[in-house]
Amino acid sequence: MPTVSSEELAAAAGVNSAKLRKDFSYLGSYGTRGVGYDVEYLVYQISRELGLTQDWPVVIVGIGNLGAALANYGGFASRGFRVAALIDADPAMAGTPVAGMPVQHTDDLEKIISDNGVSIGVISTPAGAAQQVCERLVAAGVTSILNFAPTVLSVPDGVDVRKVDLSIELQILAFHEQRKAGEEASDDGVVPPVAAKQQRKGPDGDVPAVMPA
């Protein structure tokens, strides 16, 4: 299939075709009137815009179960990410191969970062170690951090942090599950404007954004 229309893409993605065309138009005019979009060219342009065509060296700090799972995760390579190093504070782990790569000790963190020109770090340490690791990463030149530890990290301006909470997705499922259960029964009063049950667009599934700890 060398070419594809906005109509086809929109149907596949479950969105309106005009919106899709308008979104694409912000990246430039990559379509041909009367024909559609050249698939290969479009993929390249979107990949470039998203940064998929660049090589991003990343370090993973904290090689427990989660760190090891991340190191073994195949999805990174295909998206332009290269695991430059695995780092752990446990001296006993140093040298142990994980995902075909020797674990290095935290002592060498700064050198590893600068030798590899790393600007993105992944933290999968226990909560207690996360802030300290974060500070060392930032001091060494890392400007983007993906945090799997259950702590809120504080960082200086100019550094991006994204926190992944593995239980949030479960939470969203439970929320819908609860609605399924309550559906037959109640119709008592105003229905809150919490929409779409199917996962669409954003990964937040139209769930209220506020919740207690």
Place this chain on the structure above:
Amino acid sequence: MPTVSSEELAAAAGVNSAKLRKDFSYLGSYGTRGVGYDVEYLVYQISRELGLTQDWPVVIVGIGNLGAALANYGGFASRGFRVAALIDADPAMAGTPVAGMPVQHTDDLEKIISDNGVSIGVISTPAGAAQQVCERLVAAGVTSILNFAPTVLSVPDGVDVRKVDLSIELQILAFHEQRKAGEEASDDGVVPPVAAKQQRKGPDGDVPAVMPA
């Protein structure tokens, strides 16, 4: 602090206070005019609405690094989730304790689901096994699935699936990282309406929703 105003909560969350009040109003009128919201009562009401006060038994299928990491994850219990069983297809793993719980064999999947009244399943198997596991879970009565395997699952109507792609968050960081780098330089032409650099509200960080595989 027994009570809190919409203004304070809004400032803490980085949103407009009117929006916060309106959102809360959909759950009912839990505030007191002239005073604010009773913290304890508010937390309870929101928890209840989100399903945090219920007990949700879940099973984790596929006890590799990721499955083990999930089994050990402390965040689940505090959100009302109870890991009812760990299931793996490898007979050698059967009985091995992971997170203080013996791994059970896939043969017993159906029995485990029905004995524990499980309606939420987590799949952390390799991609190749995911669809088959999914079908068995659904047949056994599971109606919500959290999928960590890098495959799109197909399920019958009435079953919710949420897919977690661990590389997407990295992707978002790389996207912003790229923008940081390009900032000093170019100002050539139309700037796409891709906003907020800081993580706010939804976990998708205002990144275009379309991307190639």
Place this chain on the structure above:
DNA sequence: GAATGTGAATTTCTTCACAGCG
């Protein structure tokens, strides 16, 4: 003829601002 790219119309979301209540 077919499908893009985009102004204009429409819908949805957010904020303002204030009446009303404790």
Place this chain on the structure above:
DNA sequence: CGCTGTGAAGAAATTCACATTC
């Protein structure tokens, strides 16, 4: 007097619909 709850105003996002181009 202070702060909620909410109609009305305003802003933003989405969709329509069509002139334009291949």
